[in-house]
Amino acid sequence: MSDEMQKSQVLKQRLQKAEELERLGINLFPNDIRLPEKAGAIKKVYNDYDNEALQKVTDTFRVAGRIMALRRFGKAAFFTVKDESGSIQIHIMRDRVGQDTYKIFKKFDIGDIVEVKGRLFRTKTNELTIEADTIRLVTKSLRPLPEKYHGIRDKELRYRRRYEDLIMNKEVSETFRTRARIIQMLRQYFTSNGFLEVETPMMQPIVGGATARPFVTHHNALGIDLYLRIAPELYLKRLLVGGFERVFELNRNFRNEGISIQHNPEFTMLEFYEAYATYEDLMVRTEELFAQMALDIKGDTKFTYQGNEIDLTPPWKRFTLKEALVEVGGVPESELEDKDALRERLKALGVETERNLVLGKYLTKLFDLLVEPKLIQPTFITKYPTDISPLARRNQEDPSVTDRFELFIAGREIANAFSELNDPRDQKRRFEEQVAKRGDDEEIPPEVDYDYVRALEIGMPPAAGEGIGVDRLVMLFTDSPSIRDVILFPQLRPRAKKE
Numbered sequence: 001m002s003d004e005m006q007k008s009q010v011l012k013q014r015l016q017k018a019e020e021l022e023r024l025g026i027n028l029f030p031n032d033i034r035l036p037e038k039a040g041a042i043k044k045v046y047n048d049y050d051n052e053a054l055q056k057v058t059d060t061f062r063v064a065g066r067i068m069a070l071r072r073f074g075k076a077a078f079f080t081v082k083d084e085s086g087s088i089q090i091h092i093m094r095d096r097v098g099q100d101t102y103k104i105f106k107k108f109d110i111g112d113i114v115e116v117k118g119r120l121f122r123t124k125t126n127e128l129t130i131e132a133d134t135i136r137l138v139t140k141s142l143r144p145l146p147e148k149y150h151g152i153r154d155k156e157l158r159y160r161r162r163y164e165d166l167i168m169n170k171e172v173s174e175t176f177r178t179r180a181r182i183i184q185m186l187r188q189y190f191t192s193n194g195f196l197e198v199e200t201p202m203m204q205p206i207v208g209g210a211t212a213r214p215f216v217t218h219h220n221a222l223g224i225d226l227y228l229r230i231a232p233e234l235y236l237k238r239l240l241v242g243g244f245e246r247v248f249e250l251n252r253n254f255r256n257e258g259i260s261i262q263h264n265p266e267f268t269m270l271e272f273y274e275a276y277a278t279y280e281d282l283m284v285r286t287e288e289l290f291a292q293m294a295l296d297i298k299g300d301t302k303f304t305y306q307g308n309e310i311d312l313t314p315p316w317k318r319f320t321l322k323e324a325l326v327e328v329g330g331v332p333e334s335e336l337e338d339k340d341a342l343r344e345r346l347k348a349l350g351v352e353t354e355r356n357l358v359l360g361k362y363l364t365k366l367f368d369l370l371v372e373p374k375l376i377q378p379t380f381i382t383k384y385p386t387d388i389s390p391l392a393r394r395n396q397e398d399p400s401v402t403d404r405f406e407l408f409i410a411g412r413e414i415a416n417a418f419s420e421l422n423d424p425r426d427q428k429r430r431f432e433e434q435v436a437k438r439g440d441d442e443e444i445p446p447e448v449d450y451d452y453v454r455a456l457e458i459g460m461p462p463a464a465g466e467g468i469g470v471d472r473l474v475m476l477f478t479d480s481p482s483i484r485d486v487i488l489f490p491q492l493r494p495r496a497k498k499e
Contacts, residue, residue: 040085360385
């Protein structure tokens with residue numbers, strides 16, 4: 001019998017059992033179950049009790065959870081019930097629960113959710129177990145779980161059926177619990193440091209705040225196109241103008257770009273802005289934040305990620321972009337200002353580029369290929385060219401570069417920050433030059449956000465801002481190789497519909 005035929009047969013058997021239970025008057029999906037006790041909490045209190053001590057415990061315990069394993073022995077059975085806190089073994093006997101109840105129980109399957117009441121004891125193998133006095137169906141599972149020991153072998157299928165992945169793989173569940181802890185820690189860190197959490201528009205009339213291809217939608221009532229935001233930056237800085245001196249937002253961004261182990265078109269970013277601070281202040285803040293998170297999550301600032309030991313102990317390495325290209329990437333210093341030489345070097349690496357790109361584009365493309373993969377330990381790269389940093393303040397000594405850094409850990413970018421440009425005249429010029437040179441580049445905003453320029457004309461205090469990729473941060477702290485492993489429902493190419 002083929003796998004598909006076997007699955008079809010199992011589904012038919014499950015439906016038949018469900019119909020038989022309904023004929024017996026059993027509600028397959030009751031909704032009057034009150035909050036039960038947690039298996040993990042019971043184990044935490046009674047795990048050290050021996051059988052003699054358990055016999056003195058007169059309490060009856062009520063748990064509810066999914067049947068994950070089931071061994072029948074005629075007039076008795078052992079099964080394991082799992083809830084969000086863990087699992088606990090149940091023993092059920094026909095002579096204890098009654099013949100009618102046991103007859104109904106025999107129609108239960110692995111995957112069903114049940115409610116059980118009973119007292120605790122230890123088996124001959126010393127496993128803490130509930131002796132069932134009553135059992136009740138809470139939810140009938142009409143489709144079997146994946147096979148226990150192999151689970152879902154197709155990793156892409158695990159992403160598509162995350163609900164099954166979470167049931168079958170404890171480590172996957174722990175990854176997302178850690179993700180929740182990380183988000184909670186981020187909020188706690190910034191609120192405890194005087195930052196105000198805010199929310200800014202997800203749909204924006206003018207795309208901006210980053211360089212990326214946006215998703216476009218249409219608002220019927222207003223009769224206008226809107227963009228799903230690629231970044232909240234310009235709205236957050238409007239709040240600095242409005243008098244909020246420390247703000248942060250933890251939310252989604254959307255970029256209509258490729259999908260890879262590092263990229264998902266919908267992703268989570270933390271952006272924060274701080275008046276009367278510089279990008280150098282944010283380096284110190286970032287070191288402090290990451291080291292604190294490592295201690296809370298890993299218990300140490302040193303831990304292993306994908307076979308490499310990462311050390312988040314401050315201070316971290318710092319290179320300018322050009323220093324990194326020379327010292328790490330092996331690019332001759334004499335080529336750093338020569339567009340043609342840089343273009344030829346890229347060509348030799350298999351990357352074709354246009355002749356009319358700004359210098360910064362060539363430098364960062366080479367950096368991506370030659371330097372970024374080698375930056376395993378936390379490293380700040382500073383002094384990005386002004387021509388690719390339209391929102392960053394020019395460096396006072398060298399206006400061709402900006403007061404900006406990007407943070408790299410484990411060979412990938414984790415954060416981007418800079419001292420903010422608050423001169424409206426310079427900002428307007430840069431916006432207009434960017435749009436004028438846009439051509440067919442869909443990553444460049446198609447129009448100038450003059451309202452943002454107007455806000456700067458009101459006056460924005462000197463400030464610094466930073467964006468941290470939350471998904472990549474979770475990857476780092478959970479030793480996950482792919483962004484899909486840390487997003488509950490990552491974007492995937494649709495498959496043909498199957499049962």
